Amino acid sequence: MSSNPPRSSGRIPPPSSGPMPSWYTNERQGTYSGYSNPPSYRSAASSRGGETTPLLKHQSDSKASGTKGTCLLIFILLLALMSTVVLLHLKPREVALDPLAKDRIRREWQREIQNHEAMRQGWEREREKERLEMVHAREGLEEDRREILQMREKLERDRVKEHQEIAQMREQLERDREEERREILQMREQMERDRQEEHQEIAQMREQLERDRETWAHECEAGKRDEEKKRKEAEDRVRARFAWEGLEANEHCLRYGARQYTARLSNVPRGYDPLKACTETSIEIHGVRIASPHQCEDQGCNVVVGHWTVDSGEPSCATHFSSFSDKGCTAKGSGLRRIESRLEDLGAGDDWREMCTTTPADFYQMHFDAPHICANWGLWGVYGIWEIEDRNC
Structure with missing residues (x-):
C-alpha cells in the first residue's frame, strides 16, 4: 500500500470534479x-x-x-x-x-x-x-x-398609496367637518335670528295685547261709569220722589238726652227694594240731616217704617242729679266713700234704669258718665250711688 496523504484536523476534503490525486x-x-x-x-x-x-x-x-x-x-x-x-x-x-x-x-x-x-x-x-x-x-x-x-x-407602493388615500380621506373628512361646522354655525345664527325675531314679534304682540287690554279696560270702565252714572241718575230720579211721612216722636225717652222717632217711607215704586230705599233716604230732625234711619222695618204691602234715635235737641230727656249726699265710708278700712243723689226730671213711663245709668254727674271736681249703682226706692225716687276712693276710710 502507498503512504497515507497528509491530513488536517482528522478530516479528508471531499473530491472535486477534476482528476483525483x-x-x-x-x-x-x-x-x-x-x-x-x-x-x-x-x-x-x-x-x-x-x-x-x-x-x-x-x-x-x-x-x-x-x-x-x-x-x-x-x-x-x-x-x-x-x-x-x-x-x-x-x-x-x-x-x-x-x-x-x-x-x-x-x-x-x-x-x-x-x-x-x-x-x-x-x-x-x-x-x-x-x-x-x-x-x-x-x-x-x-x-x-x-x-x-x-x-x-x-x-411599499400599496402602503404609500394607502397612506395617500388615507391622507386624502382625512383631508376630505376635515373639509366635510369644516363644511358641517359652517352649516351648523349658519343654522345656529339663523335660529338665533329667528328666535330674536320671534321674541320681537311676541313682545310686539304682548304690547299690542296690553294696549288692547288697556283700551278695553278703559272702554269697559267708561261703559261701567256711564252705566253707573245712568243707574245713579235713574235711582236719583227715583229716590228724589221718596219722602218720609208721619214723623212721630216716642212719648218716652230712650235714654239720657235721646228719644226715638218713626216715619213711613212713601213713593216707593213697585219692583224697587223697599229696604234699600229706606237706607238711602235721609231725613232732617231738629235741623240736623240724618243720612239714613238707624233701623228699617219692612211691614209688607210696600210699607216701610224708619226708626231714628235722636240724641240732640231733646231737653225733656235731660235728667240730672240734685244735691249729692255723703254717706261716709262704706266700711272701716275699705278705702271707699259712698255718695248718693236723687235723679231729677225723670218722665213718667221712662225706663228709670236706662235713664239713671246714662245720666252723667259732676261733684267734688270729678266727672262721672254714670253712677256706679242705680236704685229705685219707690216714693223717695230713683237714686244714683257712687263709691269713690278715700284714703281716710
Missing part, C-alpha cells in the same frame, strides 16, 4: 477493500435534504450537510483501514510466500479499485447533480428573493 485514490482503495457494495451517495445526500427542502437558510444548511458527509467518510475510511490491518496480520506468511495469494490479493485490490472508481464516478455524478440542484435551488432562491423584493416594493 494518487493519495486520494490509494486511500479509497485501502478503505473499501472489505466492502463489495459501498454505501450510496444518495443516502448521504438524502440525509441532508432533497429538492423539496426549503433553501432559505442559505449557506448554513449546506455547511451542516457537508460536515455530516465528511464525518461519515472519515468513519468509513477508518473502518476500512482497520480491516486491512487485520487481514495483513492474519495472513502475513501467505502474502509473503504464496504467489497465488498475492495474485488473489492483487485481483481483489483491482476489483476494489474498480469498484472504488465506479463509486467515485457515481459520487461525481451525484455531486454534479447536487451541484446542479444547488444551482437550481440558488436560482429559485434568487427568484424567491426577487419576488419577495417585488412583493416588498409592491407592498
Whole structure:
C-alpha cells in the first residue's frame, strides 16, 4: 500500500470534479477493500435534504450537510483501514510466500479499485447533480428573493398609496367637518335670528295685547261709569220722589238726652227694594240731616217704617242729679266713700234704669258718665250711688 496523504484536523476534503490525486485514490482503495457494495451517495445526500427542502437558510444548511458527509467518510475510511490491518496480520506468511495469494490479493485490490472508481464516478455524478440542484435551488432562491423584493416594493407602493388615500380621506373628512361646522354655525345664527325675531314679534304682540287690554279696560270702565252714572241718575230720579211721612216722636225717652222717632217711607215704586230705599233716604230732625234711619222695618204691602234715635235737641230727656249726699265710708278700712243723689226730671213711663245709668254727674271736681249703682226706692225716687276712693276710710 502507498503512504497515507497528509491530513488536517482528522478530516479528508471531499473530491472535486477534476482528476483525483494518487493519495486520494490509494486511500479509497485501502478503505473499501472489505466492502463489495459501498454505501450510496444518495443516502448521504438524502440525509441532508432533497429538492423539496426549503433553501432559505442559505449557506448554513449546506455547511451542516457537508460536515455530516465528511464525518461519515472519515468513519468509513477508518473502518476500512482497520480491516486491512487485520487481514495483513492474519495472513502475513501467505502474502509473503504464496504467489497465488498475492495474485488473489492483487485481483481483489483491482476489483476494489474498480469498484472504488465506479463509486467515485457515481459520487461525481451525484455531486454534479447536487451541484446542479444547488444551482437550481440558488436560482429559485434568487427568484424567491426577487419576488419577495417585488412583493416588498409592491407592498411599499400599496402602503404609500394607502397612506395617500388615507391622507386624502382625512383631508376630505376635515373639509366635510369644516363644511358641517359652517352649516351648523349658519343654522345656529339663523335660529338665533329667528328666535330674536320671534321674541320681537311676541313682545310686539304682548304690547299690542296690553294696549288692547288697556283700551278695553278703559272702554269697559267708561261703559261701567256711564252705566253707573245712568243707574245713579235713574235711582236719583227715583229716590228724589221718596219722602218720609208721619214723623212721630216716642212719648218716652230712650235714654239720657235721646228719644226715638218713626216715619213711613212713601213713593216707593213697585219692583224697587223697599229696604234699600229706606237706607238711602235721609231725613232732617231738629235741623240736623240724618243720612239714613238707624233701623228699617219692612211691614209688607210696600210699607216701610224708619226708626231714628235722636240724641240732640231733646231737653225733656235731660235728667240730672240734685244735691249729692255723703254717706261716709262704706266700711272701716275699705278705702271707699259712698255718695248718693236723687235723679231729677225723670218722665213718667221712662225706663228709670236706662235713664239713671246714662245720666252723667259732676261733684267734688270729678266727672262721672254714670253712677256706679242705680236704685229705685219707690216714693223717695230713683237714686244714683257712687263709691269713690278715700284714703281716710
